[in-house]
Amino acid sequence: MTELCDLTGTELAGKLRAGEVTAVEIVRSSLARVEAVDDRVKAFLTLTPEVALERAEAVDLHAATGAPQSPVAGIPVALKDVLTTKGIRTTCGSRILQAYVPPYDCTAWVRLSGAGSALIGKTNCDEFAMGSSNENSAFGPVHNPWDLDVVPGGSSGGSAAAVAAGEVVWALGTDTGGSVRQPASLCGVVGVKPTYGRVSRYGLIAFASSLDTVSTFTRSVRDAAVLLGELAGNDPRDATSIDAEVPDYAAALAGAEGLAGLRVGVIDGTFGDAVQPGVRDAIRAAVDRLQGLGAEVGEVNLPHADYALSAYYLIAPSEASSNLARYDGVRYGFRAEGEWADSVAMMSATRGQGFGPEVKRRIMLGTYALSAGYYEAYYGQAQKVRTLIIRDYRSAFERFDVLVSPTSPTTAFRIGERADDPMAMYLSDVFTIPANLAGVPAISVPCGLDGAGLPVGLQLTAPVLEEARVLRVAHVLESDLGLRLRPPLLDAA
Amino acid sequence: MPVEIDIEHVAKLARLDLTDDEKVRLREQLGAILEAAAKVGEVAADDVPPTASAIERTNVLRDDVPDASLKQEAALMNAPDRAGDRFRVPRIVETGQ
Numbered sequence: 150m151t152e153l154c155d156l157t158g159t160e161l162a163g164k165l166r167a168g169e170v171t172a173v174e175i176v177r178s179s180l181a182r183v184e185a186v187d188d189r190v191k192a193f194l195t196l197t198p199e200v201a202l203e204r205a206e207a208v209d210l211h212a213a214t215g216a217p218q219s220p221v222a223g224i225p226v227a228l229k230d231v232l233t234t235k236g237i238r239t240t241c242g243s244r245i246l247q248a249y250v251p252p253y254d255c256t257a258w259v260r261l262s263g264a265g266s267a268l269i270g271k272t273n274c275d276e277f278a279m280g281s282s283n284e285n286s287a288f289g290p291v292h293n294p295w296d297l298d299v300v301p302g303g304s305s306g307g308s309a310a311a312v313a314a315g316e317v318v319w320a321l322g323t324d325t326g327g328s329v330r331q332p333a334s335l336c337g338v339v340g341v342k343p344t345y346g347r348v349s350r351y352g353l354i355a356f357a358s359s360l361d362t363v364s365t366f367t368r369s370v371r372d373a374a375v376l377l378g379e380l381a382g383n384d385p386r387d388a389t390s391i392d393a394e395v396p397d398y399a400a401a402l403a404g405a406e407g408l409a410g411l412r413v414g415v416i417d418g419t420f421g422d423a424v425q426p427g428v429r430d431a432i433r434a435a436v437d438r439l440q441g442l443g444a445e446v447g448e449v450n451l452p453h454a455d456y457a458l459s460a461y462y463l464i465a466p467s468e469a470s471s472n473l474a475r476y477d478g479v480r481y482g483f484r485a486e487g488e489w490a491d492s493v494a495m496m497s498a499t500r501g502q503g504f505g506p507e508v509k510r511r512i513m514l515g516t517y518a519l520s521a522g523y524y525e526a527y528y529g530q531a532q533k534v535r536t537l538i539i540r541d542y543r544s545a546f547e548r549f550d551v552l553v554s555p556t557s558p559t560t561a562f563r564i565g566e567r568a569d570d571p572m573a574m575y576l577s578d579v580f581t582i583p584a585n586l587a588g589v590p591a592i593s594v595p596c597g598l599d600g601a602g603l604p605v606g607l608q609l610t611a612p613v614l615e616e617a618r619v620l621r622v623a624h625v626l627e628s629d630l631g632l633r634l635r636p637p638l639l640d641a642a
Numbered sequence: 643m644p645v646e647i648d649i650e651h652v653a654k655l656a657r658l659d660l661t662d663d664e665k666v667r668l669r670e671q672l673g674a675i676l677e678a679a680a681k682v683g684e685v686a687a688d689d690v691p692p693t694a695s696a697i698e699r700t701n702v703l704r705d706d707v708p709d710a711s712l713k714q715e716a717a718l719m720n721a722p723d724r725a726g727d728r729f730r731v732p733r734i735v736e737t738g739q
Contacts, residue, residue: 345695495732
């Protein structure tokens with residue numbers, strides 16, 4: 150049965166405005182859903198029901214005065230557990246931060262909280278956002294609401310699953326190489342990675358600083374536009390945040406019915422052998438619909454895309470090895486037990502016990518790639534490839550307004566299936582990584598189900614700061630397809 | 643060919659204790675990953691400038707005025723060990739002989 154928590158944020162805001170429901174009722178609906186399904190989905194690491202209810206009461210009091218409300222006020226939200234929340238444990242899915250309570254809020258949460266958002270909790274993720282399946286969490290895997298035996302994707306798997314299962318109306322994740330778009334695709338929800346710097350990274354616990362973005366999960370494109378509008382904008386606390394005006398993303402959707410004249414470039418490899426047949430079919434049907442809506446469809450080749458994965462797996466671990474140097478057993482809660490001869494022995498033991506296998510792999514990879522004698526051959530060369538990828542996009546966008554591809558070459562795979570094969574796991578991100586290297590905005594929008602009933606996402610990419618363009622095209626496609634995606638879990642007895 | 647890595651040396655640089663099993667596995671996995679990643683050298687010609695950040699912002703400055711900062715107690719609240727208002731750590735410098 151459809152409950153309040155199954156509605157979109159836009160629908161709920163409308164009901165709140167009309168006085169048809171209270172924020173407390175909405176939050177209670179969300180909490181009831183968590184109670185009903187999270188023992189199976191395991192999307193949350195920390196629940197904050199008292200924070201959410203207190204906020205909802207405040208929103209209802211404010212509404213009673215007749216004052217205008219933010220479109221996010223009273224709407225249940227979840228935050229990936231790499232976003233700091235003052236006084237609320239923030240673990241990054243890691244043993245090394247298992248007891249860490251941040252003394253400050255990330256800017257993304259400052260903005261949503263200031264607008265009245267109701268925090269339901271902090272969601273599970275791959276440790277330090279490193280992974281594509283959520284199996285790298287020190288606190289166990291998340292289960293995909295579409296099939297509890299398959300992964301939700303990663304690294305923001307908990308946020309994606311929570312939104313898909315109606316545990317929250319929307320959620321934040323972080324996308325460094327596809328960590329929001331890929332799980333959005335695998336869980337049948339909308340994922341938006343904005344332009345690098347569009348949303349402040351302050352309080353996003355750093356993985357790869359030149360690639361990290363705060364990104365959104367929603368159940369409609371309109372909700373994504375609303376949420377991004379609240380988050381975007383310059384922040385003096387993040388020197389890489391862009392100082393550009395924030396358009397009214399939701400307004401940009403108005404009157405968007407057809408796509409006449411829109412030039413759509415289908416990225417080379419979209420229908421290649423590496424893409425599952427079920428994914429190819431759904432993407433082909435979506436591209437046909439874009440054409441049916443008036444778009445001019447052509448093919449586009451990003452000549453250096455084949456090198457993007459290699460460049461990414463040098464740049465991201467290099468930056469990670471530097472960022473994660475701060476976990477030294479001194480300031481963030483966890484320290485290995487024992488009597489230590491000196492600080493280095495204590496730090497090395499703490500890090501050896503505190504980090505999981507994937508994080509160790511990337512710290513080692515990055516340390517090696519940055520070390521004397523190898524820096525030029527690996528990190529230096531990878532930075533040049535980043536230049537080539539940026540040029541590829543620039544020339545593609547001379548011919549096309551948006552680029553499309555699958556978000557992920559496969560639908561959700563079984564838990565455990567790729568766990569022992571890092572190279573196979575890294576291939577999950579082959580379509581998403583180039584956008585992070587180039588800093589451009591991209592969206593994953595659901596476009597169908599495969600033969601096994603698992604969701605497929607279409608990725609749309611636009612030039613820097615053209616979030617409104619991918620949102621508009623995705624909105625038109627979403628309206629045209631008219632999918633009503635609802636995981637079977639919610640209707641099971 | 644897989645890249646040969648001195649795992650002990652890299653682990654020391656990374657301040658990371660590894661078990662013997664981890665060393666064996668990482669030597670093999672990193673060798674294979676680096677072999678694939680070395681592909682970047684095929685296209686990164688001398689005349690291609692490196693890019694450190696896709697959206698470059700330079701000289702981002704603020705006015706040099708004092709502002710509220712984290713209180714000492716807040717900074718220390720996650721310390722696994724402290725001595726008064728300081729973080730306590732095992733000794734760093736050699737003392738005596």
